[in-house]
Amino acid sequence: MGQTELTKGKLLIAEPSILNDTSFNRSVILLSEHNDQGSIGFIINKPSQYVLGDIIPEIDSNLTIYKGGPVSEENLYFVHRVPHLIPDSIEITDGIFWGGDFEVVQELLEKDELEKEDIRFFLGYSGWSKDQLQDELETTSWIVIENQYQNIFGISDQSFWKDQLMKFGGEYKLWANAPENPSLN
Structure with missing residues (x-):
């Protein structure tokens, strides 16, 4: 399967070959940064x-927090x-931005001016050192695709990985329909 060039804003779809990887099995990652220093992304599904509100009690919000990846799991992004x-904010790709002034985010949430979308x-x-992600692509760990979703923030379903496969x-259809834990079969 031909690979799309690695650039920020692309989606990384976990190959079935990494189903045993507890951090990344069945993951879809938004690549937020990719340069000669390395790569950073967030698992979106x-x-x-x-x-x-569980993590920051002073913010009265029931917005779901996602598992972004295995690096700095004690930090919120x-x-x-x-x-x-x-x-x-830092632009990742058309219409998608990373970070920014968290105090402003907190105020917007308090005023109920941010929607979950x-x-x-x-x-x-999820982080990779220089050339690490490229090496993983060559060992069939990831499929790189263009992000064709107007709003990735509407993607919350864990079946998104299966849908992509x-x-x-x-x-890929066989793997997509395989049980998440084959030993329970």
């Missing part, structure tokens, strides 16, 4: 058991599509 409301919070991130057809 794995909600945690937490909501924002966010990606959004409202740079006109959140200063100091505007922002997504993550505990931790089904589009690839062939043996």
